[in-house]
Amino acid sequence: MKLPEFEYVEPKSIRKACQLLKEKGDKAQAIAGGTDFMMALKNRLKVPEMLVDLRGLPHLNRISYSDKEGLKVGALVSLRQLAASPVVKEKYPILSRAALDVGTPQLQAMGTIGGNLCQDSLCLYYNRSPMLRQMLEPCHKLGGKVCHAVSRSKTCWATYCGDIAPVLLVSEAKIIIVDSKGEKIIPLNKFYSGDGKKPNVLKPGQILKEILVPPPSPSSGGAYLKFRLRKTIDYPLLGVALNLTMESYGQICKHAKLALTAVERAPILIEEADELKGKKMTDAVIEKLAKAAYKHAHPLNNICELTPQYRKDLVKDYVKLAVQEAFQFATKGGTI
Amino acid sequence: MKRVIALHINGETYEILVKTNETLLDILREKLGLIGTKRGCDSGACGACTVIIDGEPALSCMTLAVRCQNRSIMTIEGLAQNGQLHPLQKSAMEHDAVQCGFCAPGWLLSAKVLLDNNPHPTLDEVRAAIAGNLCRCTGYRKIEESILAVADWKAK
Secondary structure, three states: OOOOOOEEEOOOOHHHHHHHHHHHHHHEEEEOOOHHHHHHHHOOOOOOOEEEEOOOOOOOOOEEEEOOOEEEEEOOOEHHHHHHOHHHHHHOHHHHHHHHOOOOHHHHHHOEHHHHHOOOOEOOOOOOOHHHHOOOOOEHHHOOOEOOOOOOOOOOOOEOOOOHHHHHHHOOOEEEEEEOOEEEEEEHHHOEOOOOOOOEOOOOOOEEEEEEEOOOOOOEEEEEEEEOOOOOOOOOOEEEEEEEEEOOOOOEEEEEEEEEEOOOOOOEEOHHHHHHOOOEOOHHHHHHHHHHHHHHOOOOOOOOOOOHHHHHHHHHHHHHHHHHHHHHHHHOOOOO | OEEEEEEEEOOEEEEEEEEOOOEHHHHHHHHOOOOOOOOOOOOOOOOOOEEEEOOEEEEHHHOEHHHHOOOEEEOHHHOOEOOEOOHHHHHHHHOOOOOOOOOHHHHHHHHHHHHHHOOOOOHHHHHHHOOOOOOOOOOOHHHHHHHHHHHHHHHO
């Protein structure tokens, strides 16, 4: 596939990169690993005038950890590098495993953690070749006025299908966003817009710089369960991430966070998980959590041919499985 | 928009004029005649265009050539050294791991990265390493056996 023409620039400082992205606005596109963007470019879903290569930016490919501050990951760290990092494997095993659940080994080596968090949302009516797209009226995501996934909808319903975001959400991660005015730290939960058209809140001139994950609590355990048709390559058709902290004795839950991906326009934190605090992990409590997750999931038939109800039904089973797995890690004294 | 870049391919340095919108695969196949690297899906899903960039597996169809300035690239043409086939290539022949051959340049390089980092992989590790390389002929079994056999040779 021949690519459209564009200007290519490689700024050497974050300040310069922000300035270029701001000046050019919608006409510029930042590129890190490029695995998500290159397909959009090949399919002419994005046709920027200027490509701003972030890979030359200093210090953004580093991972550091301290017991007090937790984990700090530069946005340009590749998923392969993240998965192989000894400290990530030891302290945040679900993050390491989730990185290996993304795409294929090649895509993990090329793709970055920052790029994964900024991954565009998917819709079978949008992510198709230019020729096939011509057969349909342009949808909201293409600048048109219709939605083919949800008829008569006034907004875009493209689904967010990232694997790393739900895991970082249940780990209560924060991110550092930088622009020409300086840096700001926001919880990852505030990064996603819930708009299929543009799934995150980054504005032109802003760059996702680093990811901060608090240190894991003792007696905590985690799980990330990904449902897909093939064990490789595929995006999640459902992803369930759970982080469970238990009281150091007995069966009482101290803290729980649950998040879903691929069933909404953003990765979603299930707030009802907070109600587990202080409760014994009985079947009734787990069932209630599974039902809450089920209620918040809104899968559509715009990312695969399985019926949405099938994927919605799976949410309950996957939440229960995730609780079992996380509980085992937590009570064995493992960490998430 | 064009630019001259230096590419280190299979131990040789090439200075080459590339367009910003050309992929590494375009350059390898069409400018340098290194047609061992295959164009399969051209969309990052099949792994036929796999090369090794700075020791890591990469999809050349999804990599802009202009971003490879000064990087070390190995293609399938660089796997045999001094006229001697690489053990992975010999093993592939012995185990009949190649049928139509279209996927072979890709999985051989994925397997090389695996063995470079982990000389004695388990079957699951072999499967994970070649999970990004689609093969429509062999059913993978013989590919897996041929890679595991190399690991065993090295152990002896």
